Amino acid sequence: MWLLLSVCVFCLLGCSAGQDRATLWRGNDHSGRCQYTFTVPSPSETSCSPTVSGGPEMEGLKARLSLLEVLVARLTGGEIGGPGAGLQEALTQAMGERILLQGEKARLERDVEGLQRRMEEMRRETERLQSRPCYPQSPLLPPSIPLQDSGLRPAGDPAWQYGGNPVLQELKAEVTEIPAPSPEGREDSTGCGELISIGEPVSHRKADSIAGKYGVWMQDPEAVAPYGGKMVWRIDTVGSEVRQLFGYEDIDQLSKGFPSKVLLLPEPVESTGATLYRGSLYYQRRRSRTLLRYDLASESIAARRDLPHAGFHGQFPYSWGGYTDVDLGVDEQGLWAVYSTNKAKGVIVVSQLDPHSLAVKRSWETSIRKTSVANAFVICGRLYTVASYTAANTTINFMFDTATGQGKEVALPFRNKYRYNSMVDYNHAQRKLFAWDNFHIVSYDVRLGRQ
Numbered sequence: 001m002w003l004l005l006s007v008c009v010f011c012l013l014g015c016s017a018g019q020d021r022a023t024l025w026r027g028n029d030h031s032g033r034c035q036y037t038f039t040v041p042s043p044s045e046t047s048c049s050p051t052v053s054g055g056p057e058m059e060g061l062k063a064r065l066s067l068l069e070v071l072v073a074r075l076t077g078g079e080i081g082g083p084g085a086g087l088q089e090a091l092t093q094a095m096g097e098r099i100l101l102q103g104e105k106a107r108l109e110r111d112v113e114g115l116q117r118r119m120e121e122m123r124r125e126t127e128r129l130q131s132r133p134c135y136p137q138s139p140l141l142p143p144s145i146p147l148q149d150s151g152l153r154p155a156g157d158p159a160w161q162y163g164g165n166p167v168l169q170e171l172k173a174e175v176t177e178i179p180a181p182s183p184e185g186r187e188d189s190t191g192c193g194e195l196i197s198i199g200e201p202v203s204h205r206k207a208d209s210i211a212g213k214y215g216v217w218m219q220d221p222e223a224v225a226p227y228g229g230k231m232v233w234r235i236d237t238v239g240s241e242v243r244q245l246f247g248y249e250d251i252d253q254l255s256k257g258f259p260s261k262v263l264l265l266p267e268p269v270e271s272t273g274a275t276l277y278r279g280s281l282y283y284q285r286r287r288s289r290t291l292l293r294y295d296l297a298s299e300s301i302a303a304r305r306d307l308p309h310a311g312f313h314g315q316f317p318y319s320w321g322g323y324t325d326v327d328l329g330v331d332e333q334g335l336w337a338v339y340s341t342n343k344a345k346g347v348i349v350v351s352q353l354d355p356h357s358l359a360v361k362r363s364w365e366t367s368i369r370k371t372s373v374a375n376a377f378v379i380c381g382r383l384y385t386v387a388s389y390t391a392a393n394t395t396i397n398f399m400f401d402t403a404t405g406q407g408k409e410v411a412l413p414f415r416n417k418y419r420y421n422s423m424v425d426y427n428h429a430q431r432k433l434f435a436w437d438n439f440h441i442v443s444y445d446v447r448l449g450r451q
């Protein structure tokens with residue numbers, strides 16, 4: 001900078017080199033400091049009086065000095081605060097942004113690495129699950145296996161082997177709780193109702209001697225000790241002195257022909273009308289209208305009573321004959337007797353009996369002749385009659401409702417598979433008809449409608 005200033009000064013000196021009267025004085029000022037004085041005579045002025053001061057040369061010199069001041073200002077402080085400061089600021093800003101971008105790049109790279117690790121873990125988990133065998137769902141599965149545990153349990157863990165999806169188990173539980181609709185839409189499997197249909201006979205045992213051509217078999221629908229509800233009882237009624245009562249532990253033992261109990265009744269049995277109820281055998285004594293209650297536990301007669309005016313020993317039998325004058329049966333409402341009297345002139349009389357004393361509690365007289373039907377049974381207080389004991393395909397042809405005292409003809413198909421049906425009774429515990437058809441001990445499923 002000082003070099004440029006010296007050049008300018010010598011230039012100015014050069015410009016006035018042609019004027020020989022220029023002088024340079026050197027001396028101390030009033031304070032003693034050394035002072036240089038440079039003088040140049042004006043080429044056109046002879047005096048420094050105010051009237052003649054200025055002129056073109058002075059103006060030219062002022063202009064050159066102003067130009068020199070601008071150049072010096074640019075070379076010194078002027079350039080520092082100019083365009084360079086903007087560049088420096090832009091450079092500083094760019095550097096800051098670069099640092100920020102580098103930080104953002106590092107963060108994104110970390111995120112990518114994290115996602116790659118998770119993808120690898122999921123891939124390995126998928127391979128592990130695919131390599132394991134599938135175990136079937138079990139209805140015995142404990143219902144509280146958490147879903148989040150399913151992929152973490154070892155293969156040998158029983159809980160894992162039974163699966164663990166509570167959602168599926170709840171769906172299964174919901175499905176199993178929905179009852180299937182009955183074909184007729186009127187079936188009542190828990191309560192009483194009118195008989196709708198009777199199934200095909202199922203044979204449990206064929207008697208192996210002539211003594212079993214006809215007879216009666218029973219299960220106590222409301223059994224008491226010492227015999228349970230599975231105990232099956234049987235009386236072969238061929239002969240004039242029927243007194244043997246065979247007991248079987250269950251229906252399988254009956255089918256195999258292995259009785260576990262044989263009781264000798266104190267008084268002989270008439271025909272096939274006996275029944276079991278609450279630990280007692282109820283039957284008609286031979287050649288009489290006397291009813292007996294035989295207690296199975298004490299093996300003795302617990303009650304006896306004549307059935308008032310009842311015909312007996314062939315007076316009002318079923319069409320089959322066989323001295324079937326008095327037919328006893330049990331249903332949901334208790335103990336019943338089906339018979340006839342002279343007063344009733346042969347039509348069926350149905351009476352509800354007191355099971356303890358055998359007294360008649362109430363009687364109804366129907367409109368169907370007893371000798372015209374093959375057999376009868378009571379379901380839910382309704383008496384039903386079988387049309388034929390020999391026709392393979394016959395019907396339930398009459399129903400009498402003790403609740404209303406009204407009877408009506410019906411036509412429910414009924415099958416005598418062995419064509420000699422000597423006994424038909426209802427068991428409400430099994431909801432079946434028990435029958436004895438030509439040596440065969442058989443049963444029928446029944447369907448009841450709603451009340």
Ligand code: CA
Pocket residue numbers: 327328329375376377423424425
């Ligand atoms: Ca009967």
